[in-house]
Amino acid sequence: MAKEVEIPAAESKFVIECLRQNLRLDSRKFDEFRSVEIELGDDYGDVTVTMGKTKVHCRISCTITQPYEDRPFEGLFFISTETSPMAGPQFENGNNTGEDEVLCSRIIEKAVRRSGALDVEGLCIVAGSKCWAVRADVHFLNCDGGFIDASCIAVMVGLLHFKKPDVSVSGEQVTIHPVDEREPVPLGVLHVPICVSFSFFNPEDAEENIKGESNSEICIIDATLKEELLRDGTLTVTLNKNREVVQVSKAGGLPMDALTLMECCHKAYKITEAITDQINNVLKADATARNQYAAILSSENARES
Amino acid sequence: MTESLELRPITFHPDVLARIAPELSMQRHLSLGLRPSLRSFEEFRNVEISDGGLSFASNADIDRKGNNILGSNVLKCGKTMVVTSITGGIVEENISGSRVDDESTESSNRADRLSRFAQVHPVVEVERGRVGAPTDEEMTLSQRLRDCVLHSGLIPKKALDVAVGIRSTDSEGISSILYPDEEENTISSGLKSRRKWSYVLYAKIQVFSRDGPLFEICWNSLIYALKTTQLPRAFVDERTADLKIPVSMRGRSATFRETFDIICDASKFQPLVLNEENVAFASNFAIIDVDPETELPKDEDEMQVDQGGSVLLADIQGEAEEASVFSTISIISSDAGRLKHFKVIGGGLNASMEHLKKSLNLAKLRASDLSAKSSSGDR
Amino acid sequence: MISAQTGVLDQVDGSCKLQCGETTVICSVTGPIEPKARQELPSQLALEVVVRPCKGVPNTREKLLEDQIRGVVTPVLAKYLYPRQLCQICFQILESGEPEDEYNVKELNSCINAAYLALIDSGVALQSSFSSVCVSVLGSNNEILVNPTQEQLIKSDSTHILALEVGSGGKKIQNVLLIESNGDFTEEIMFNVLSRAEKACVEVALELRKAVEDKIKRDFIWKQ
Numbered sequence: 001m002a003k004e005v006e007i008p009a010a011e012s013k014f015v016i017e018c019l020r021q022n023l024r025l026d027s028r029k030f031d032e033f034r035s036v037e038i039e040l041g042d043d044y045g046d047v048t049v050t051m052g053k054t055k056v057h058c059r060i061s062c063t064i065t066q067p068y069e070d071r072p073f074e075g076l077f078f079i080s081t082e083t084s085p086m087a088g089p090q091f092e093n094g095n096n097t098g099e100d101e102v103l104c105s106r107i108i109e110k111a112v113r114r115s116g117a118l119d120v121e122g123l124c125i126v127a128g129s130k131c132w133a134v135r136a137d138v139h140f141l142n143c144d145g146g147f148i149d150a151s152c153i154a155v156m157v158g159l160l161h162f163k164k165p166d167v168s169v170s171g172e173q174v175t176i177h178p179v180d181e182r183e184p185v186p187l188g189v190l191h192v193p194i195c196v197s198f199s200f201f202n203p204e205d206a207e208e209n210i211k212g213e214s215n216s217e218i219c220i221i222d223a224t225l226k227e228e229l230l231r232d233g234t235l236t237v238t239l240n241k242n243r244e245v246v247q248v249s250k251a252g253g254l255p256m257d258a259l260t261l262m263e264c265c266h267k268a269y270k271i272t273e274a275i276t277d278q279i280n281n282v283l284k285a286d287a288t289a290r291n292q293y294a295a296i297l298s299s300e301n302a303r304e305s
Numbered sequence: 306m307t308e309s310l311e312l313r314p315i316t317f318h319p320d321v322l323a324r325i326a327p328e329l330s331m332q333r334h335l336s337l338g339l340r341p342s343l344r345s346f347e348e349f350r351n352v353e354i355s356d357g358g359l360s361f362a363s364n365a366d367i368d369r370k371g372n373n374i375l376g377s378n379v380l381k382c383g384k385t386m387v388v389t390s391i392t393g394g395i396v397e398e399n400i401s402g403s404r405v406d407d408e409s410t411e412s413s414n415r416a417d418r419l420s421r422f423a424q425v426h427p428v429v430e431v432e433r434g435r436v437g438a439p440t441d442e443e444m445t446l447s448q449r450l451r452d453c454v455l456h457s458g459l460i461p462k463k464a465l466d467v468a469v470g471i472r473s474t475d476s477e478g479i480s481s482i483l484y485p486d487e488e489e490n491t492i493s494s495g496l497k498s499r500r501k502w503s504y505v506l507y508a509k510i511q512v513f514s515r516d517g518p519l520f521e522i523c524w525n526s527l528i529y530a531l532k533t534t535q536l537p538r539a540f541v542d543e544r545t546a547d548l549k550i551p552v553s554m555r556g557r558s559a560t561f562r563e564t565f566d567i568i569c570d571a572s573k574f575q576p577l578v579l580n581e582e583n584v585a586f587a588s589n590f591a592i593i594d595v596d597p598e599t600e601l602p603k604d605e606d607e608m609q610v611d612q613g614g615s616v617l618l619a620d621i622q623g624e625a626e627e628a629s630v631f632s633t634i635s636i637i638s639s640d641a642g643r644l645k646h647f648k649v650i651g652g653g654l655n656a657s658m659e660h661l662k663k664s665l666n667l668a669k670l671r672a673s674d675l676s677a678k679s680s681s682g683d684r
Numbered sequence: 685m686i687s688a689q690t691g692v693l694d695q696v697d698g699s700c701k702l703q704c705g706e707t708t709v710i711c712s713v714t715g716p717i718e719p720k721a722r723q724e725l726p727s728q729l730a731l732e733v734v735v736r737p738c739k740g741v742p743n744t745r746e747k748l749l750e751d752q753i754r755g756v757v758t759p760v761l762a763k764y765l766y767p768r769q770l771c772q773i774c775f776q777i778l779e780s781g782e783p784e785d786e787y788n789v790k791e792l793n794s795c796i797n798a799a800y801l802a803l804i805d806s807g808v809a810l811q812s813s814f815s816s817v818c819v820s821v822l823g824s825n826n827e828i829l830v831n832p833t834q835e836q837l838i839k840s841d842s843t844h845i846l847a848l849e850v851g852s853g854g855k856k857i858q859n860v861l862l863i864e865s866n867g868d869f870t871e872e873i874m875f876n877v878l879s880r881a882e883k884a885c886v887e888v889a890l891e892l893r894k895a896v897e898d899k900i901k902r903d904f905i906w907k908q
Contacts, residue, residue: 041779042706048778053694057778061739064399084736086712086774088695093734093774094742137739139776141710142693176399417838418867419786445751448744455786456843456866583868631759643870649863650755651849658875665871 005090005229012230019218020203024227026052030220033196033271034146038157038282044184045162049154052224053144058154059137060162064176067124067131075123076133077113081105081151087140107148107249108138111193111238112155115246119188125167130174132164134187145224148236152195157279159189161286193238193246194275196268199223200233200254219260221267237265239272328629332596340618341625342383349588349620349671352525353381354678356533359390361574375506376534376577380526383622386513387522389530391425391506395467395539395567398501423462424455425531427508429523431515446520450510450527453637457583457645459531460506464578467502469567470540482540482570502567504536506577517622520635521587528584529679534577538570585639586675587646590664591618591630617660619667634664640673685831686797686891690805690899696774698806702798705831706781707790711798713806715771729766729808731758731773735795737784738777749775749788749795756796756816756847756861762809771808773799782834789843789866793818793831796847796862797892804896813854814861815889816847819881826873830884842867844874846881854889857882 007015015025028034037050045060067074083091083101092098096105112118123132136158138151163184166177201218223231233254238247245265250256323330323341334341344350359377376391429446430439454460470484508530510523594615621627631652637645649661686704693699698713716729723730733754735746757773775795782790796816803810820832820840829836837843843866849859865874 041708043779046779055693057776059738059778080741082736082741084734084774084776085714085772086693086696086699086710086734086736086776089714089717089772093732135740137737139736139778141776143695174399418841419838441747441751444744444747448748451744452748452788452866456868458868643868644865644874645868647863647865647874649860651847651860651862652759662871 005088005225007226007229011226015226015230016201016203019201019220020216024220026224028222030218031267033149033222033275036150036153036275036278038153038279040157040161040282040286045158047154047158047161048141049150049157051146051150051222053142054146054150055140055142056147056150056154057139057141058151058158059139060134060158061137062132062134062162062164064125064130064174065133066129067127069128072128073124074120075131077118077120077123078133078135079105079108079113079138079155080135081108081138081140083140087143091140091143103249103251104148104151107195107236107238107247108151108155110247110249111152111195112136112159115191115193115238117156117189117191117193118159119190122188125174126169134159134162134164143225145226145228146197146222149195149197149222152193152238153275153279156189156192156194157282159187160192160279160283162187191240191242191244191246192276192279193240194268194272195236195238195247196221196264196271197223198235198237198264198268199227199231200235200256201230202232202254217254217256219264221271235261235264237268239265239268241273241276243269323625327625331593331625331629334625335593335595335616336597340622342622344620344622346616347619347667349674350383350622352675352678354526354529355379356529357388360533360535361537375536376530376532378526378530378533380522380529382522384514384516385519385522387519387526388511388513389523389526390509391530391534392509393507393536394505395502395569396505398503418458419455421462422455422458423460423465423503423506424451425460425506425508425527427451427454427510427523427527429510429512429519431512431519433515442519446523449520450508450523453524453646454527457585457637458580459528459583459585461578461580462503465504465506465536467504467539467567469502470538470570472540472542472568482538484538484540502539506531506534517620517627518589518633518635521589524587524637525675528586531577531579532584532679535574536577538573538575539567540570541567582641582643583639583645584676585637585643585645586672587635587637588619588668588671589621589636590634590660590667591621591626592616592632592634592660593618593630615657615660617663619664619671634661636664636668638665638668638672640669640676642669686888686895688798688801688892688895690801690895691903696806698802698804698808700798700801700805701778702794702801703779704794704797705790706779706834707794708777708779708781709791709794709798710776710778711795711802712774713771713799713802713808714774715806715808716766716769717772719768719770723770724768727764727767729761729763730770731761731763732770733757734772734774736774736776738780739784745784745788749792752792752862752864753795753799756814757799757803759859759861760810760812760814760849761803762811765809773802775799782837787837787843789818789820789845789864790834790837792816792864793845797888800892801895801899805899812858813850813889813893814847815850815885815892816845816862817881817884817888819844819846819877819884821867821869821873821877826876828877828880830880840867842869842873844877844881846878846885848882848885848889850886850889854886854893857886 034052039048047058049056082096084093085091125131136155163186165179165184166182168175199220204216236249239245357377357379360374361372373392374390375393378389380387427447427450429443431443468485470482472480472482474480508527512519592615633650635648688700688702690700692701693712696712696714701710719730733750735749736742737746777791780791793816800814818831820829820837821842822829822836822840845864847862848857849861851858
């Protein structure tokens with residue numbers, strides 16, 4: 001039986017009292033996202049995302065398979081988020097039936113797969129008979145809250161970075177070209193959803209839940225593990241750079257003011273924008289580093305102006 | 306007046322002692338120059354094999370219809386009985402870029418060793434009187450068997466290629482099946498060149514009354530079963546060979562060209578061609594320290610069998626041996642002495658060079674013994 | 685050849701990220717902790733080994749790796765010190781560095797070495813040091829390659845892994861923990877491999893010892 005993490009009463013009081021005084025343990029502001037560190041591996045589609053102490057690794061891979069019979073024009077896309085005791089003793093190996101684990105994998109599924117972030121039609125090779133199956137394996141390495149936000153970033157960076165081997169189809173014959181023979185091709189990513197999680201605290205009595213003018217509810221962005229364990233309610237919104245809301249998840253907990261939702265979305269949009277830019281910069285830097293001989297090998301002539 | 310107290314040593318029946326103190330029982334036996342199974346140190350158990358008459362090709366009397374077993378073996382070793390049945394399927398292979406070139410150039414410049422060899426997919430079931438998820442032992446056994454078949458190069462990949470025939474019906478309504486390798490003239494089959502199919506082999510290995518480590522017994526049974534394996538010929542019907550299915554969905558339409566049915570011909574079959582020089586058999590050994598402390602008091606004039614040190618035991622059997630042995634050696638060797646697999650689990654003991662050499666020699670002898678069995682067997 | 689960092693994770697008692705050639709693994713050790721009822725051993729420390737693959741879900745291949753690692757680690761742990769307790773060792777393969785459905789030697793090799801450093805980082809008592817090395821034999825003149833690259837590995841005729849228990853500050857070989865060889869080879873090749881691998885194993889042990897020294901220097905905070 002995996003042990004739940006327990007926080008001593010004194011510490012939990014301290015954390016809440018700090019929040020009441022507008023302070024967080026890691027000296028962040030309430031609406032400040034932890035700085036995100038994105039590390040790309042040698043292979044395509046190998047990403048490690050670090051947010052504070054939270055660390056998530058994502059690996060994209062692909063194989064050729066047969067499409068579903070009722071969707072002959074589409075390829076397959078899976079996301080797997082399995083926990084292991086590596087992230088902390090509260091996780092059990094191969095057991096993902098816990099409430100948090102299910103919620104986490106559901107939200108990522110909704111944010112990335114069901115929002116159509118990956119163009120599955122582009123994965124089709126021969127309609128009805130052959131297609132690519134892309135899988136994203138998310139590995140939680142270290143848990144300090146914000147798994148949803150970090151894994152979403154990791155999966156998206158992975159998909160943007162990944163390249164699948166080129167195939168050529170002539171009639172019925174499908175030929176797969178190994179990576180060393182032909183330049184592999186990137187996946188079709190249609191938009192980049194970014195998840196931002198909000199945590200709500202109600203430092204007063206439960207009666208305070210009846211909202212009024214004097215409501216002293218606290219709302220913070222990107223909670224750490226301790227804050228996550230103490231929070232009374234949570235909200236995850238997923239946006240992309242086009243100002244579209246991809247997904248909103250508010251699974252029970254503390255009721256919130258309807259107008260706060262708008263406010264949260266506004267805050268989340270700023271974060272989304274910043275992270276999307278960061279992702280693009282990281283990918284661009286990686287592409288140039290990989291392709292340092294491109295300028296020499298290119299047969300293009302510089303355009304005279 | 307004091308009451309006299311009598312101390313008497315407790316004695317146990319050998320069976321009871323083996324159960325409650327396996328290590329002590331083991332050491333007592335060793336000090337007598339015997340093992341709990343009453344075999345001597347380097348003596349193997351006898352192995353009885355038969356093909357069990359399970360496969361569709363083994364016996365014409367069996368109703369061939371619905372029998373999908375391609376090869377089989379029943380192996381008895383001591384109390385343990387292993388039943389292996391080989392089944393198969395046909396899958397389409399993906400053609401990768403470098404394979405488009407001619408076959409001849411392909412084989413010469415492919416240095417990738419394992420791409421020349423095929424594997425089987427074994428599932429080991431150790432019967433323990435109830436059903437349930439496979440145990441760790443079963444899973445590791447299956448995986449080890451798979452790895453060893455692949456790495457030993459037992460089955461050349463070519464042996465599993467399917468030469469697909471075509472069944473055609475002429476104007477009189479008589480259908481005949483033509484195979485590309487039988488009648489070279491008739492079909493220049495466009496079908497064959499475009500797509501490539503191959504057999505996959507599955508092996509179901511059932512173990513009854515487990516009595517010691519199983520890997521070696523399962524391996525030997527698998528090898529015997531593969532030797533009896535016959536692959537059925539397969540063909541497609543001419544009419545379905547050029548099947549087109551129009552599909553339209555959400556405004557798009559396409560035509561699938563699919564050959565859906567590859568039919569197996571139960572009356573015609575060919576033996577599975579193995580790389581004979583890579584056929585090898587497995588044996589296991591244990592190294593155990595003889596503890597002089599546990600020796601029973603001996604008569605003055607009796608010779609001491611062993612003065613401490615460690616001994617090599619062949620063919621581990623029984624609870625007492627399994628429980629008290631931590632260092633094991635497992636060898637797959639051909640009768641010519643080519644090694645295919647060698648595994649030493651050190652435990653806490655120092656596996657000395659002499660022991661390794663001795664075990665390799667014994668493994669080789671055992672392999673030639675076992676391979677003689679299969680050729681002289683029930684053919 | 686080997687680069688390792690310890691203490692990379694902070695929710696577990698010991699951790700190590702180890703890179704050996706093209707293979708990268710991360711290992712975590714938690715223990716001694718309370719075991720599940722069915723894991724508990726009345727007189728000894730129970731050991732749980734979990735290997736998670738880089739791609740896909742864990743299957744029988746990972747079970748075999750777990751079994752091999754357990755065979756190496758079990759005799760080295762001072763199990764009698766922690767009766768009725770559990771030690772959990774988790775591996776996450778970050779980069780496999782070999783074709784996964786055909787080989788597992790490079791992963792196994794890195795896992796064993798990572799487990800050693802992570803166990804030291806966790807403070808779970810060990811009876812001795814251990815190290816492992818992966819060797820392949822290539823070509824007609826039986827060239828022996830230590831820690832082969834992926835390209836060399838797929839061309840080789842046989843692959844071998846050797847894990848040794850090393851004592852006296854990494855100078856003396858005490859015991860063989862695991863030898864596993866696959867492929868096509870002869871007795872002679874194997875003994876050549878073993879003597880070459882033995883030397884390489886001692887070198888690895890010294891390298892790991894260096895990593896431990898650095899770690900202790902860094903972790904020892906009560907300096908003057």
